Amino acid sequence: MKITGQCHCGAIRFTATASPDKVAVCHCADCQIMSGGPFRAVLPVPVDQVELQGSPKQYVKVAASGNRRAQAFCGDCGTQLFATEADEPKTLNFRLGCVNERAQLNPVLQIWRDSAMPWLTELDGLPAHTRGRDSPLASS
Template structure:
């Protein structure tokens, strides 16, 4: 995306966790599953797939995990102070971090190119024409 300068800084709400995103994400995804609606307290949750080596974190992260409907283990890292989710990861994909990109200082990279779990999408939300979508998890 033009005009975006890397690294981009990011932080939780209280500032205890900070990070630097060193390069563009591989992909930005909007997930409409009920669990992501709970997480985001909105219609969907946004995730930027980032290579592990493309991000540097500072500060103590807290860990939580659950079994996803897809059968994958969904691990989450969040700030122990304010509770802000910073990223998720699947232990079976150790090279990829699922960054919660709304924590970035420059959020212009948040342009989803894929919508998943649209079978659970809120009826009032319209996915833009031409954007890839799947009724469940495609992988």
């Protein structure tokens, strides 16, 4: 499947050929902290299947296991774009939020489920607002 995407400000864009049956949700503490949310959804794509326009900034996060992961983001707007192996990148794990076709990419597995927020299963029972301006969080 062809995917396209960009950072929030549009300084970095990408196109890629991805397998839609590879989408995963990660509940690890690093993904929670770096995404600012309770989990992160990712789509792994082989490096040779990606065309990247622009130059993301990167930093290397060393996990408790010793694994070195390069985290790529837009240096202008801060959008997190992907993570990859720090030393010899083979796969770019795109953050699903910056992929235009994200609504068509259903997760097929969850990892680090023991770290998941216990309230995630309760979300379906909460009131829903279809537009942000109708939300009690919207400013007047």
